[in-house]
Amino acid sequence: MITLPSQSAPLDPTSALCHHFISSPLPDSSLICEFIEGDTSKTLDKECFMKMCNNIWLTEGFPRITGHSFRIGGTTSLLLAGIDAQIVKGMGRWSSDAFKCYWRKVEVLFQKHASNIEWVDFDI
Numbered sequence: 001m002i003t004l005p006s007q008s009a010p011l012d013p014t015s016a017l018c019h020h021f022i023s024s025p026l027p028d029s030s031l032i033c034e035f036i037e038g039d040t041s042k043t044l045d046k047e048c049f050m051k052m053c054n055n056i057w058l059t060e061g062f063p064r065i066t067g068h069s070f071r072i073g074g075t076t077s078l079l080l081a082g083i084d085a086q087i088v089k090g091m092g093r094w095s096s097d098a099f100k101c102y103w104r105k106v107e108v109l110f111q112k113h114a115s116n117i118e119w120v121d122f123d124i
Helices: 013-023 046-059 068-080 085-091 097-102 106-114
Strands: 034-037 040-043
Touching: 068 085, 068 097, 068 106, 085 097
Parallel strands: none
Antiparallel strands: 034 040
16 A cells, blocks of 8 residues: 655655646556656656666766665655654564664764653652
8 A cells, every 4th residue: 555645845745646647648547657758658667767866866966876775865854854763664664673774864863852852750
């Protein structure tokens, strides 16, 4: 199952899908990951997506990256946004704590979450 949670622009997936459907009108029988290029209908798979991204980034002077970088960046972004680590773990469909190896900016994450700790008086 795929869930599309609403988000603030420009990250709202519903807006992105609407833009996709308007710019690449396809028959109802098409897959959601198909697009029109010239006179040809193509499927946007991982290889095609990464090729498009890297072509754009290389022209801007950025190095080539792999799709794995999206998991790293996504995990870190969610944690920096204050999403609980267990929720991030579930969103990434990890069954173990292996997702912790994707955490970046750990010092910022620790500071952000440590500042939210409420004092508990143990002398009660």
